[in-house]
Amino acid sequence: MKSLKLFTAIALTAILGFTSCQSNESEEVGTNPNTNSSTSPTASNYERAAKNNGSEDDFLDGNACTELLFPLTATVNGKQITLISKLDFSTVLNIMGEFNDDSDAVTFNFPIRVKTSNYTEVIVNNQAELDALKEECEQAEEVGKDAISCIDINFPVTMLTYSISLEQTGTVVLESQEQLYTFMTDLQSDELFAVNYPINVTLSNGTSTEINSDTEFQNAVSECVQYEEEKDEAKETAVEVEAILTGTKFKVESFVTAGVDTANEYADWSIEFTNDLKVVAKDVVNATLNEVEGTYTVSSEIEAFVTIDFASNTTVSALGNDWVVTNYSSALITLKSKTDASVTLAFKKI
Structure with missing residues (x-):
């Protein structure tokens, strides 16, 4: 391992044409070869964390992979509501919360527009098409390819790109979640990347933390996913207890x-x-x-x-x-x- 680190450091410092800033970045990666391929666990973690989160409106469409786009009209428990923005969610929730022993029914006035987890806008023409999107989401969840919504990356984030011979090919500054998703999904098989740590993230429990390595990011993801699972279990318990009471x-x-x-x-x-x-x-x-x-x-x-x-x-x-x-x-x-x-x-x- 020591020989590999020494070889990597020599190879990187021998590359001509770097600025002093680039040279420092290269040395950092060379002494801690944190480069990743497009199929690495780190790439998967960042891609999933960068996916569009559609869970905020799940009480309407039951699909964490689609974000409902405004305006839209729906009939909620027999009452027709036109939603112009997220501010109108409270109106819907008030209708749903009027009684707690009824089955809430939501019927959309199709067509409606949604944004999927890969930021594609889709026109949905009927309930069957909406159900198909929900099924795709459930399949993604089953294989661990759904969005990781419990961790928010604080931008900007800088990515260092490398060839498979560990030659630095560029530096990319990403300003948004969508840009990060595009960066991850556009990586080719002959391209490597390294995250220019430290970065800062905010977890779903409201705490902010500094991440200094791929391992720390993996640990943060694991912890927040476990936290979300505990929240989901508690939510199910609450629903069952309320039904009993x-x-x-x-x-x-x-x-x-x-x-x-x-x-x-x-x-x-x-x-x-x-x-x-x-x-x-x-x-x-x-x-x-x-x-x-x-x-x-x-x-x-x-x-x-x-x-x-x-x-x-x-x-x-x-x-x-x-x-x-x-x-x-x-x-x-x-x-x-x-x-x-x-x-x-x-x-x-x-």
């Missing part, structure tokens, strides 16, 4: 605070979660007592959460909290406080 009455099976189970204090109460995100507590023994109404939401990050909010100074106020879902079945949901894991609550279906 909605329209169902429960009793407090256990409520442990400071090591003491106070479930008996709620033995006469039923807790019902309605389909419009209200939670209603009712004393089933003493009908003269007024119902206590609050609200609830089910959400997720890398865990699933149930947030319950009752007004203060009511019999069931203590049940209000930001809860983490720890376990669930069709009959029993167990929770722990988001801020104090020693506080736990279990609801059992009546």
Whole structure:
């Protein structure tokens, strides 16, 4: 390995015509031969990270590989909406969130325009064509060729290009994600490249970090993909838990605070979660007592959460909290406080 590094360094420094800046870049790559072919894992990572991300509008088209282009008109749960920009997404989400026990239905007024993951604009004339694009996306996901959307490269990024004999052939400054994608997909079999590190990236959890090598970039990709998988699993859990809660009455099976189970204090109460995100507590023994109404939401990050909010100074106020879902079945949901894991609550279906 030492002989190879020495040979590479000599070969690179012998090339005539470099500027002093180019010479420094060559020496850096020569002492750490970080050159990659078009079929290398590094090339694949950068190509996937540079693909157009169409996941922001998945609640409409269910396809992470296509970006819906404006304007477009769709019928959402029977209501026709014209979307001019992403600002109109909130209108659609409000319609979808009105009730949580219905099946949201989206019908587009075709033709519509979409931008695919390779930045090609396509006119989609009917639902069958849209479904075909979705199937292509699912196939790409299965073989690990879909977009890596959990890492954003901060541009500009400089690429050093080489021939297969490790002779530097140029320097390319890339200013955007699309330019990076084009650079990667245009690489020929007799061309090599090296990333001029360091570069900076922003991960989907909001953190920014400096990347100093192909290995560090690979590690960052692996970590963020794992983070996204955990988010997806939590989202699925949230959907399932919300379906169990909605329209169902429960009793407090256990409520442990400071090591003491106070479930008996709620033995006469039923807790019902309605389909419009209200939670209603009712004393089933003493009908003269007024119902206590609050609200609830089910959400997720890398865990699933149930947030319950009752007004203060009511019999069931203590049940209000930001809860983490720890376990669930069709009959029993167990929770722990988001801020104090020693506080736990279990609801059992009546």
